[in-house]
Amino acid sequence: MQRSSVDWETYVSSKGTVLELVKEIAKGSFEVPPGSIIFEDPPDHDLHRGLLARAFTPRRMKDLEPKVREFCARSLDPLVGAGGFDFVRDLGAPVPMRTIGMLLGIPEQDQEAIRQHIDEGLRLAESGVPSLSMERMVQDQSGAFQEYIDWRADHPSDDVMTDLLRAEFEDRAGTRRQLTREEVLNYVNLLAAAGNETTTRLIGWAGSVLAEHPDQRKELADDRSLVPNTIEELLRYESPSPIQARYVTKDVEHHGEIVPQGSTIALLSAAANRDEREFPDPDRFDIRRNISHHLAFGYGVHFCLGASLARLEGRIALDEVMKRFPTWEVDWDNAVAGRTSTVRGWESLPVTT
Secondary structure, three states: OHHHHHOOOOEEOOOOOOHHHHHHHHOOOOOOOOOOHHHOOOOHHHHHHHHHHHHHOHHHHHHHHHHHHHHHHHHHHHHOOOOEEEHHHHHHOHHHHHHHHHHHOOOHHHHHHHHHHHHHHHEEOOOOOEOOOHHHHHHHHHHHHHHHHHHHHHOOOOOHHHHHHHOEEEOOOOOEEEOOHHHHHHHHHHHHHHOOHHHHHHHHHHHHHHHHOHHHHHHHHHOHHHHHHHHHHHHHHOOOOOOEEEEEOOOEEEOOEEEOOOOEEEEOHHHHOOOOOOOOOOOOOOOOOOOOOOOOOOOHHHOOOOHHHHHHHHHHHHHHHHHHOOOOEEOHHHOEEEEEOOOEEEEEOEEEO
């Protein structure tokens, strides 16, 4: 996993990082929009990643924290005494959607429709392929965001859309310039899609895994300073994004077998996070585990740019849950597992409190 993640010249991302889409992109039926750093390799990846990194500065993360905490409290307070809630629909889905909205400057009332559209594009049909083509998803999503970008250009604010509209950089031709509206739109599309789904699944896993380990949950309820490490253990134990794909540009050997040039290889980050050479007794969930690093956010040049944001959202959401609900039981008969191209978790996780 680490070898393949570091050697980006052999294991390329520019032909797709989703198994179902690699063939479509490799044969040229769909061209990835510039700025889609998940589907790029250096030097383009480095240039675009550097611009997008402006969304995740320490200052911006610090400014977001009280706003995210207020939103979690506002979502959970009405549920106290109600007898239960849904970890995903009441918390896991709204929190990352609202947080990305805070970053981008999108009105709260418009965010649910945008999230539903993103989810529909990622969800797999029974055939095993995404329900919308990548091209269709990008086109439809672009229409949803274009009006916000146009409006923000005339009404600047302290948000990522404004930062991207004002950003100056030197492109690969050596020209100093600003981003075009189309380039800004590509960045916004990426932030909205990548910033919602995986964090939703992380919060859902917190609900199910802690319910299955009530002794660990009691420790956490008694000492909420364990929340940050609990999030790290959840990321390791049930990685929301368990698989990534790469296109192989030359023959390579793995475990005595040759993987020929032109193949697609799957990087199983979830399996790596259960590797007993790195994590003793790896199938045991332990909120006190000493974790120096894990691969839930990837490795190498494609290490998740939004890792700090996902950690912040997961930490705050879990802390606010534990503050109000020290115990709960999952209604397994009505829980619904989610199935998307690269993400696993819960679509619905109702609990009784």
